[in-house]
Amino acid sequence: MTLPPNCRLIEVELDESIGRSTPDVEHERAVAIFDLIEENSFRPIGDEAGGPYRLKLSLVENKLVFAINREDGEQVVLHILSLTPFRRIVKDYYMICESYYDAIRSSTPSKIEAIDMGRRGLHNEGSQTLLDRLGGKIEVDFTTARRLFTLICVLHWRG
Template sequence: MAGVATQRIASILLPEGPPLPSRFAEQDREQAVRDLLLENVFSPEGLAPGPYIVHLALRDGRLLLDIRDSADAPLRAFGLALGPFRRLIKDYQMVVGGYEQAVGDGAMEARIQTLDMARRGLHNEGAELLRERLQGRVTLDFETARRLFTLVCALHQRI
């Protein structure tokens, strides 16, 4: 099963932009990148085995995935409409903001746990939607989709 180990993202590149609105959001983005590079399943349909470099960006209301080989030569690029993700992104950012405020205010543990559960639920929903929207183009495992959804939310915060 040597091919399975190569069907992965070796590097993910995000466009430069303004800093994220909070230290918590920046840490969330950094953790998603670290976890993604540590372990992921990313198998683009019809491409030779990776590993791959992925340039991820938001442009003109679309999520752009620019998949490249290990020498950074373009292999395939495509965009996904952000419309289906907008509610989830908005809700996710609202819950993360509430979580950050609750932690900063020293809120009761029960409130923090409730917000964390809501955040995880939205995260899971976003991951499933991303997998569904990429069906037939890229096969992802659930954890890879979760981490990519985190990065989509981080990119969205910069606009």
């Protein structure tokens, strides 16, 4: 899928409902947002005018709220996405990430590579789940879905 160049995010803001965390977590969130803005393909379904877009994320009762505005601040749409389908994947992803970081310190390169393949596989699964859940709401490519999934993961990370 190739969207026009103006169909992209230029800003991602985390609402105060998401809360603040440790400096390490805040750094990871900032990196995830930077990576997402750096390269993305994003358009609300049915918005033929195009972007670029500003995205404000907030949490309400275990749901992720996507408030999408145009560059000038005009509201485009509000989408609410349940985070329940991501619970298991995020939990498993963090467990395998811990195993990966432990392995880096003491395991063989082949074991590290095997764990990393599993980590990437779970990340892809989460990204595909996100892509499926956004279907009919927001058009993104797989790379953008991966970056959004990374951001969802760091929103859950408590450090």
